[in-house]
Amino acid sequence: MTRAIFGRGIGSAAAPIPNTDMSAALASLSMPSPVLTASGCAASGRELDQFFDITKIGAIVTKSVMLRPRSGRPTPRMCETPSGMLNSIGLQGPGIEEFIEVDLAWLEARGARTVVSIAGESVDEYGKLAQKLRSAGGVDAIEVNISCPNVTDRNQVFACDPEMAANVIQTVRRQSDSQTPIFAKLSPDVTDIAEIARSVVRAGVDGLTVINTALGMVIDLETMRPALAGVTGGLSGPAIRPIALRCVWQIRQALPDIPILGVGGIRTGLDALQFILAGANAVSVGTMTFNDPSAPMRVHNELALALQERGFGSVSEAISYGHRGADVFETAGEGEIELE
Amino acid sequence: MPVQVRGEVLDVRRAGVYYVLSITAPGIPEQFRPGHFVTIGIGGEESGLILRRAFAIHQVQSRGVYGGTLDVVVGVQGKGTRWLSGRRRHDTLDIVGPLGKPFILPKEGVPCVLVGGGYGSAPLFMLAEQLRERGCRVDVVLGASTEEKLYGVLDIKRVSSMLTITTEDGSSGTKGRVTDVLPDIMERNNSAVVYACGPMGMLAAVAAIAAEYRAYSQCSVEESMACGIGICMTCVLPVIGDDGITRMVRSCIEGPIFRGDLVRWDEIGTIPADALGAPALDMS
Numbered sequence: 167m168t169r170a171i172f173g174r175g176i177g178s179a180a181a182p183i184p185n186t187d188m189s190a191a192l193a194s195l196s197m198p199s200p201v202l203t204a205s206g207c208a209a210s211g212r213e214l215d216q217f218f219d220i221t222k223i224g225a226i227v228t229k230s231v232m233l234r235p236r237s238g239r240p241t242p243r244m245c246e247t248p249s250g251m252l253n254s255i256g257l258q259g260p261g262i263e264e265f266i267e268v269d270l271a272w273l274e275a276r277g278a279r280t281v282v283s284i285a286g287e288s289v290d291e292y293g294k295l296a297q298k299l300r301s302a303g304g305v306d307a308i309e310v311n312i313s314c315p316n317v318t319d320r321n322q323v324f325a326c327d328p329e330m331a332a333n334v335i336q337t338v339r340r341q342s343d344s345q346t347p348i349f350a351k352l353s354p355d356v357t358d359i360a361e362i363a364r365s366v367v368r369a370g371v372d373g374l375t376v377i378n379t380a381l382g383m384v385i386d387l388e389t390m391r392p393a394l395a396g397v398t399g400g401l402s403g404p405a406i407r408p409i410a411l412r413c414v415w416q417i418r419q420a421l422p423d424i425p426i427l428g429v430g431g432i433r434t435g436l437d438a439l440q441f442i443l444a445g446a447n448a449v450s451v452g453t454m455t456f457n458d459p460s461a462p463m464r465v466h467n468e469l470a471l472a473l474q475e476r477g478f479g480s481v482s483e484a485i486s487y488g489h490r491g492a493d494v495f496e497t498a499g500e501g502e503i504e505l506e
Numbered sequence: 507m508p509v510q511v512r513g514e515v516l517d518v519r520r521a522g523v524y525y526v527l528s529i530t531a532p533g534i535p536e537q538f539r540p541g542h543f544v545t546i547g548i549g550g551e552e553s554g555l556i557l558r559r560a561f562a563i564h565q566v567q568s569r570g571v572y573g574g575t576l577d578v579v580v581g582v583q584g585k586g587t588r589w590l591s592g593r594r595r596h597d598t599l600d601i602v603g604p605l606g607k608p609f610i611l612p613k614e615g616v617p618c619v620l621v622g623g624g625y626g627s628a629p630l631f632m633l634a635e636q637l638r639e640r641g642c643r644v645d646v647v648l649g650a651s652t653e654e655k656l657y658g659v660l661d662i663k664r665v666s667s668m669l670t671i672t673t674e675d676g677s678s679g680t681k682g683r684v685t686d687v688l689p690d691i692m693e694r695n696n697s698a699v700v701y702a703c704g705p706m707g708m709l710a711a712v713a714a715i716a717a718e719y720r721a722y723s724q725c726s727v728e729e730s731m732a733c734g735i736g737i738c739m740t741c742v743l744p745v746i747g748d749d750g751i752t753r754m755v756r757s758c759i760e761g762p763i764f765r766g767d768l769v770r771w772d773e774i775g776t777i778p779a780d781a782l783g784a785p786a787l788d789m790s
Contacts (some may be wrong), residue, residue, distance in 0.1 A: 206739075213736040213759075216507050229739075235783035237754045240776050244740035246586075246733050249554040251732060255739045258754060258783070395775065403556050456733040457556045459548060459602060460510055 184470040187480035189449045190224055193347035193372035193423045195307045197279055197448065200481045201438065201466040202293040204429050204452030205230055205309060205351070205375075206255065207402075208462075210269035214455065215276065218463035224448055225279035227298035228269065230311040232284075233291050235261040236309035238396035240395040245384045250403030250431070252382050252455060254396030255313060257285055262295055263299045271476035274304030281349070284338075292334050296341035308346055309427075310371075311339050313353035315400045325353040326376070328365035335369035349427060351375035353411070354406070359413050360420035373425035375450070377410045378416055402453040407431030410446050417443025418486055433461070435468025442481065443471075508735065509533040511767060513601045515593045516572060522654040524625050525580045525591040526564070534603045535566035535574035540611075540633035541726060541763045544603030545580065545734035548586040558733050559586050562629035562703065562726065563604065576603075579628040579657055580606070605734050606762045608726050609633055609701055615641025616698035619691055620666075621684050621712050623704020624650045624658040629726060630757075634665040641789040643667045645691050649684035653677040685711040692719045699724065700766070706774060713766025723766030729757040743780050752781040 168376045190200035202224040208214055211226035220226055239259025245252045259265065262284075273280045282305050286292035292310065299305050312334050313325035324330045335350055342348060350366040352359060354377040363374055379400025386393040410430020417426060428446030431439050433454045442447045458464065469481075478484045513529040520526075525645025534544065545558035561578035568574050587714035593599070609629075612618070618637050626763045627648050634644045650656045651674045659678075663669045665745050670687050670740035680687055687706070691697065692715070699717040702709050703726035731741035736759035745755045746768045754777065755761070770778055778783050 203755055207737060209737040209739075216735075237777045237783040237785070241740070241774070242730065243742070244738070245555045246555065249556060251557060253732075253738070253740065258739050260740065261783070396733065404554075418595045426540060445763060452567070453556065456738050457558060458510075458600070459733070459735055459737075 180203045184474040186470040186473045186478065188470055189464065190481050192307065192349070192427055192448050193283075194345070194374060195225070195279070195347050198222070199224040199466045200279065200442065200448040201462050201469065202386045202427065202448060203227050203385045203449035203455065203462055205311060207452040207455050210265075211273055211276070211278055212269075214459060214462070217459040220278045221276065223462045223466055225281050225306060226273060227281040227450060228265075228273075228283055229259060230257055230283040230285035230287065230314060231259050231262050231265045231295070232257055233294055234260055235259070235264070242393060242395055245393040245399070247382070247384060247401065247403075249403060250401055250405030251456075252384055252394060252399035252401055253379070253398035254394045256396065262298045266298065270302055270304050272501055280304055281307040281309050283309040283311050283351070285314055286334075287312055289333050291336050293337040293341045301345050305346060307349060308338065309349045309351055309375055310334060311351050311378070313351050315353070315355070315379060315381045316400070323353055323355070325351070326436060327361060328362050330490050331362055332365045332369035335371050339370040347372040349373040349375050350460045351378050353378050354380045354409050354413055359418050363417045363424070367421060367424055368480055371449075373427060374417060375427040375429060376413045376446075377406070377430050379404055381408060398399065402431070403431055404431040404454070407437060409439055414441055414446050415444040415488070418489065433457075435465050435470070435472045438465050438469045439472045439484065442484045443486070445486040445489065507537075508603055508605050509706065510600070510602045515595055515597045515599060516575060517595060518591070518593055524535045524657055525579065525582070526577055526623060527580060527590065527593065528575055528577050529599055529601065530572045530687075531576050531601050531603070532574050534563075534601065535568040535576055535605050538566045538568075538576070539604070539608035540636055541606065541608035541629055542604035543606050543762060544576065544579075544601050546590065546604065547600035555586050555589070556588070557732050558734055558763070559590065560731055564628040565632060568685070575635075579625045579783070581625050596713055602734065607756060607760065609726075609763050611636060611640060612642065612699055615631045615643075617643040617645070617689070617695045617698040618701065619645040619647065619695070621688065621700065621702040621704070622649070622657070623648045623684060623708040624655050626702075626704030626708075626726070627657045627662060627749055629703055630660055630701065631658060631665065638665060643695060645695055645697065647672065647684045647688060647691065648669070649673065649704075651675065661711065684708060685715060688712065688715050689719070692721060697721050702726065702766070706771070709766070710771035713754065713769065713771065717767050724763050725766045726762045727757050727764060727769070728762070731758050734758045743774050744776075744781055746770065752778055754781060
């Protein structure tokens, strides 16, 4: 079997293998790498396993699964934008039962660590999804997608309301195995992301995935109508990287100890390093996997070298290193500003 | 199994309004079957155009001075294809392939007709060769809006039993569309299989004619796709499965070749109400 990895400089076979300790942890989930895939950008891992060994990265984060089979939205579902893309897939998927029988079973047999992303239309649905996963094997963590912009009622994105977000998390926590870490995936489309983060942490979440796509749109100048059948869509790719990084930074400032999975436009090991320095414990490579199917593995290799070049012996030494020095961690009460 | 390789451009040549790129792509020609496609990264490692572009494989050579090489035909439609058309000898490209399910070939030497719209003729050349090797009669119909948008007329003539050209403006061949001449050709030759590649509207019309003549049809669809490898879910279209159930299937993985009678052509761009997981059924 030939597994051709496209050698882009740093990640190529010719480069010396850095001896950086790449082990990483997200709450109780221990991984040999801090680089994961991102939900909706890796299906259930099978296709990517043709391009790199998926057991070598941190984990596969599967595409958000719903209770029942779902057709998603009509096409066009996608539109390229400067350094990014818009999508409005609408959570197409097989439903939780087929997912457990086919996809999850395959991932478990393959020996890949798996973070199962779930999406519901109501608090009750999230609870049922968690219940179904409780008896399934091969679930290393659950990512609760409370921030998909491509839902029927776009005003009902749970992650835009601290109370609704907390309700979902409480329900999932109650219905899940207490040993399974639960992550909430947050939306950047809020006024104060730290407020949402605090709310879901109080509701019992074990970690945060930061961020989901940002809502955007494009008008097709030939038809002079919205380019996507769904009118608006989620913007992803390097275009949103600075926004994602800012969100990780703000949450790390507000919550010094919560595990953070940083996501948003990561293309190279140096991009991943920025997220780790800003406070991410691990990172997901999402849209750029469409551009380079071996990107998650390449980013892992590039990150190992980037850490070594900067004198870090391990990933954990670099986490939040960007915050050092000034008394940056907020010790005052929420929302208070101390004047010198 | 698809591979990701760094290819080197050997040659870029003009052909009417199109560009033909010959690229080294070790590992891809060896696995090639007609109908397969490749995706090519655009603009290099720092590019702001992040989506790969998909191209049907036109020709392959698995041996030779450069090892395995392949040709793709590029029609300039936007920034990405313009960048590709500007590549020069020795430039490198990031190539993934072979992708998709290839055309299914008949076991016996039955009469076939190949229909190409514009540069949709690209994957039909090697298909024609392989069909001829199996002893099939191979009639070819190429159509375009105007003469310069036809691709490969002289080359495909060599591998076809009979070649018919149509242009909408009458600048070459019969004035009209491929579907104006197809019924006659099928009737005269008793065509058993129709292979088609071109715009969706043409494929829908060709599939309907094939069904009318009780011929088996194989259509290579063109849906815009972000990844080409089955992970993004953008390139879906409604296709009827063996069990009679319509699903929104990925054209990159389950296609790009589909049986013409199983695609719900009129409902592309919609979710048919009876499709698996359609909103209408969500109420149940």
